[in-house]
Each structure stands twice: as C-alpha cells, then as structure tokens.
Amino acid sequence: MSGSRRQDEDREKDEASHPRLEFRYESDGRGGLVKSAVRALEVLELFDDLGRRAVVTEIAEILGYPISSTSVLLQTLAACGYLDLDPRDRSYYPTARVALLGHRTSEAFVTNGPILRLMTDLSDRTGAIVILAARSGVGLKYINILQARGRNAPHIVLGSVRPLTESQGGYAILSRMREREMQRIVTRIRTQSDRPEAVPTQRQVQERIDEGRARGYFFGVDPVVTQGAQLATAFPDHIASEMSLIIGGPTQSIESRVAEIVDAISNGSRHHLNFDLIRRG
Structure with a gap:
C-alpha cells in the first residue's frame, strides 16, 4: 500500500472516530507576536474548550493551521510534558502539568x-x-x-x-x-x-x-x-x-x-x- 493511500485511510479513520466540530477558531489577528507561542497557547485553550481528546487533523481544522505544523507542535508539547499521545488512536490529551500552570491564579x-x-x-x-x-x-x-x-x-x-x-x-x-x-x-x-x-x-x-x-x-x-x-x-x-x-x-x-x-x-x-x-x- 502506498504511503499516500495509507495516509488517506488514516485520515478517514480519524474522522470516523472523532466527529469534527462545526466551527472555526477566531484569532484576534494582532501582529508582532511569536506565532509558535500563540499557537501553543491556542492549542491548550482548545483542549479546555473541547473537554476531550482530539487528533491532529481535527485540531488543525478547528484552528485553521496546516496539518504538518500542527503535528510538529503537538509532538513538541508532548515532549515538554504538556500533552500525552494515545498510540491506539493517535489522539492527544492534556497532562496534569497543564492544570498546574494556573494553580496560583486568583x-x-x-x-x-x-x-x-x-x-x-x-x-x-x-x-x-x-x-x-x-x-x-x-x-x-x-x-x-x-x-x-x-x-x-x-x-x-x-x-x-x-x-x-x-x-x-x-x-x-x-x-x-x-x-x-x-x-x-x-x-x-x-x-x-x-x-x-x-x-x-x-x-x-x-x-x-x-x-x-x-x-x-x-x-x-x-x-x-x-x-x-x-x-x-x-x-x-x-x-x-x-x-x-x-x-x-x-x-x-x-x-x-x-x-x-x-x-x-x-x-x-x-x-x-x-x-x-x-x-x-
């Protein structure tokens, strides 16, 4: 089976297992910001909003990001200990470390x-x-x-x-x-x-x-x-x-x-x- 065909089948499996939400994320569009930092925070906010696991393709669609850069971003957050990856369905979910980020909030x-x-x-x-x-x-x-x-x-x-x-x-x-x-x-x-x-x-x-x-x-x-x-x-x-x-x-x-x-x-x-x-x- 060719690599592209396998990717298409994987994407279809993602879509069947994880129904997509009917909205797109609305950013504030401010210039002069570090894009990777903004995207990392938007990913964490999205998980808080969804309240469940999500796969790369769904996250990319909701946030309007390219799939390739979304995949790299999620891998980076996982390597830093803020996300975990479930190898069974390749879904990501936040770790307890994310919850600790705001533990000193008012x-x-x-x-x-x-x-x-x-x-x-x-x-x-x-x-x-x-x-x-x-x-x-x-x-x-x-x-x-x-x-x-x-x-x-x-x-x-x-x-x-x-x-x-x-x-x-x-x-x-x-x-x-x-x-x-x-x-x-x-x-x-x-x-x-x-x-x-x-x-x-x-x-x-x-x-x-x-x-x-x-x-x-x-x-x-x-x-x-x-x-x-x-x-x-x-x-x-x-x-x-x-x-x-x-x-x-x-x-x-x-x-x-x-x-x-x-x-x-x-x-x-x-x-x-x-x-x-x-x-x-």
Whole structure:
C-alpha cells in the first residue's frame, strides 16, 4: 500500500472516530507576536474548550493551521510534558502539568471560586450560554464558557476575540472607563478595521453606554451567533478588573426572558460575590 493511500485511510479513520466540530477558531489577528507561542497557547485553550481528546487533523481544522505544523507542535508539547499521545488512536490529551500552570491564579477564578460558582449557577438557572470575557487590547476575549444545553444549541469557541464595540460584554467594559479612554479605544478600533465605516462613532458608542448604564446591563445582537442575542454586565474593579459576564442564546429566547435573566444575575451576584452586578445609573 502506498504511503499516500495509507495516509488517506488514516485520515478517514480519524474522522470516523472523532466527529469534527462545526466551527472555526477566531484569532484576534494582532501582529508582532511569536506565532509558535500563540499557537501553543491556542492549542491548550482548545483542549479546555473541547473537554476531550482530539487528533491532529481535527485540531488543525478547528484552528485553521496546516496539518504538518500542527503535528510538529503537538509532538513538541508532548515532549515538554504538556500533552500525552494515545498510540491506539493517535489522539492527544492534556497532562496534569497543564492544570498546574494556573494553580496560583486568583481565588475568584479557580474551580470553587465565586465567579465560576456564579457562572455555574446562572447556567443551571437559565440553560443559556454563560461567558466570562476579558479585555484584550481593543478587543474582548472569551476566557471561560459554559455552553448552552440542547442538541441544537450554538457552540461558542473559547478564546474568540471581537472588538469591544462588537460585543455587549465589550460595551459593559467600556461603560466602566473614563470618557477619554473610551474615545481612544474607539479611535484605535476604527484605525485598525478593514471597514472603519462599519465601526460605531464615538457618539454612537457613548449613546449605547448611557443606555446600558440607565438599565444596569447591556442587551443586543450577538456578534458571533447567527440570530443570537447577548445580555451583559461588567465586574467592578475590586472583583475582576476589565472583565464582563455575558448570557447568550437565540434572540427570541433571550429577549423573552430578559427580566428573568436580569433577576438571576442580580440575585446570583449578590449571593456569590456580595455585590449586585445589575447597577443602574
């Protein structure tokens, strides 16, 4: 049997044993970064998102990497002790060493920390997508996600990055800033955008911020999920600086349950954080 034919059969076996996810990873596209370092971190984030083993071809497809360089990267991470390879199906999985990387993280973000307890509580109460997001430059990065339940529920990719002005969670973070800082960020987003005319003006952003402050939360279109909506609020600096909490799902479902979701966030945050995240004015 020729080498190419064997590779094709191996690839088909991979696909049959490991169904592919129907999404592609969205990087933030920032220049001036060491590509290999970024890719190594994105691989580890992907394993956290998947919650299972994965083969080279699946990882390459989701992250949009060449198969050859993905294979070398995974072999390197395995040699360094961060991944293990199961020779039976050639799938990779993280080792305990990966878990130890964050063992000194702030108490609020460990498994039994108050923020993750709040997220779990909201996931149980609403059944919707619950996202913990953090500012990353002029963007918003999804750093922890509790996916929605149900076979047809949309799947949001961990590590996705969107401009702050394209996410309700981004507006929530902008609302905590001084006006001059907000204006500077909007200017940078417009400068870096391929379609600056599509970026909201400083005045439009300020109007959205004023509306959200008056309500105590931000509600609007989800930038990632088709026909989706988000409801978001930001954490105060003493709990989690420049971070936001997002509840998302199909527009009809979220829109019809706004009052219920707002109450769940308010009650849950007072219980777990001793602070009401729904603060008007």
